[in-house]
Amino acid sequence: MAEMTRSERLMAATRGQMTDKLPFYHYWRHSQVGWAERECRNRGMGMNWTRPCYVETMHGVEVSEKRVVSRGRPVIRRTYSTPVGSIYLEELREPGTGQWHAERSWKDIAPWHTVRLVKGQDDYKVLKYIVENTEYTADYFPIEQAMDWLGDEGVVMDALPHSPMQMLMIDWVGADEGRFFYHHADWPELVEDAYHAISKSRQQMYEIAAKSPAPVTLCGDNVDGFLVSPKLFEKYFMPEYEKEGKVLHDHGKLMAVHMDGRVGSLKNLIIDTPVDIVEALHPPPMGDMPIGEALELWPDKAVWVGFPAAIYELGPEETKRYAIEFLRGLGTGERMAIAMSTENLVSNENLLTLTSVLERVELPLTPDKIDEIERALA
Numbered sequence: 001m002a003e004m005t006r007s008e009r010l011m012a013a014t015r016g017q018m019t020d021k022l023p024f025y026h027y028w029r030h031s032q033v034g035w036a037e038r039e040c041r042n043r044g045m046g047m048n049w050t051r052p053c054y055v056e057t058m059h060g061v062e063v064s065e066k067r068v069v070s071r072g073r074p075v076i077r078r079t080y081s082t083p084v085g086s087i088y089l090e091e092l093r094e095p096g097t098g099q100w101h102a103e104r105s106w107k108d109i110a111p112w113h114t115v116r117l118v119k120g121q122d123d124y125k126v127l128k129y130i131v132e133n134t135e136y137t138a139d140y141f142p143i144e145q146a147m148d149w150l151g152d153e154g155v156v157m158d159a160l161p162h163s164p165m166q167m168l169m170i171d172w173v174g175a176d177e178g179r180f181f182y183h184h185a186d187w188p189e190l191v192e193d194a195y196h197a198i199s200k201s202r203q204q205m206y207e208i209a210a211k212s213p214a215p216v217t218l219c220g221d222n223v224d225g226f227l228v229s230p231k232l233f234e235k236y237f238m239p240e241y242e243k244e245g246k247v248l249h250d251h252g253k254l255m256a257v258h259m260d261g262r263v264g265s266l267k268n269l270i271i272d273t274p275v276d277i278v279e280a281l282h283p284p285p286m287g288d289m290p291i292g293e294a295l296e297l298w299p300d301k302a303v304w305v306g307f308p309a310a311i312y313e314l315g316p317e318e319t320k321r322y323a324i325e326f327l328r329g330l331g332t333g334e335r336m337a338i339a340m341s342t343e344n345l346v347s348n349e350n351l352l353t354l355t356s357v358l359e360r361v362e363l364p365l366t367p368d369k370i371d372e373i374e375r376a377l378a
Helices: 006-014 033-043 121-132 140-152 164-171 178-184 187-211 231-252 264-270 290-296 316-327 348-358 367-376
Strands: 024-027 045-049 054-058 060-070 073-082 085-092 111-114 135-136 156-161 216-219 254-257 278-283 302-306 336-339
Touching: 006 045, 006 140, 006 336, 024 348, 033 348, 033 367, 045 140, 054 187, 054 278, 073 111, 073 121, 085 121, 085 290, 085 367, 121 187, 135 302, 140 156, 156 187, 164 178, 164 187, 178 316, 187 231, 216 231, 216 264, 231 254, 231 264, 264 290, 316 348, 316 367
Parallel strands: 024 045, 024 336, 045 156, 156 216, 216 254, 254 278, 278 302, 302 336
Antiparallel strands: 054 135, 060 073, 073 085, 085 111
């Protein structure tokens, strides 16, 4: 087999085709740019980008920001004022935020909300007004620019926000201190009403993503069975995935969902979703589902693995040992790829070490090939 480009390798593996080597890649938003990154790319590592394919306009909503001190810390208070009332959030930003990748700090930490947008019953009507008066329009320039710059080095994906219920769980209400779950139990009509309003507004967004030139659309969920019970997943997530998947598939697009948590309790439900790519699935010790089991259980899906950050924390030698043992559970290595990235910066040493293992992986994988890799790196 002739050597494939990074993008050919990743897309072929995603479509269930045998590739020459195991695809592995870094996400631009987490990558360091310099000698180690260049060396790893020269040795086979790809680079993936996520970019938005739309712009949003909020009609009848005035947004203002000011710096305040809250709970003894300097934060940004962002207020949304509408004809039906105002709501606000408070956002903590580390040094470097907005001066580096994807609005992240020098340490690759995204801003986080210390006070959420929705705090009580009266906030839901304001949130619903904002959702119903937000318009999405196509803007494919970011996608086209990234595809032009990246070429065959990797894959550009449409970046979509959390699905409707996770917008409430993670972004607007928050699950810290159980807040979302109390709201869902105490005010189910308000939560359901907000969910349906968000879901309705997403149709426009899905149509825009389906027509973008990117081959893959990434739904930016954070699926974890400890946050999303099977009951919640079946009621709120699966119908939304069906709606999104139909639009994307009608236009020949692949659908990826960020399932970076513990999904063992959801694994049988995931079978029945239209998701093409289970993205960022973490194997143990951070996740609770071995990748080999996932590949066997979901024969019509590709798995893009998130390499465990906990292993990186143990240093290059443990990273190498884990990576070699990890390969032994992958069968022939089909329908999968490995992301080098984590939510924390990956050190040059760990990036080079993992590359030294993955660059040697020729498919189909066999125990003898893995033993040979282990001997070469001893």
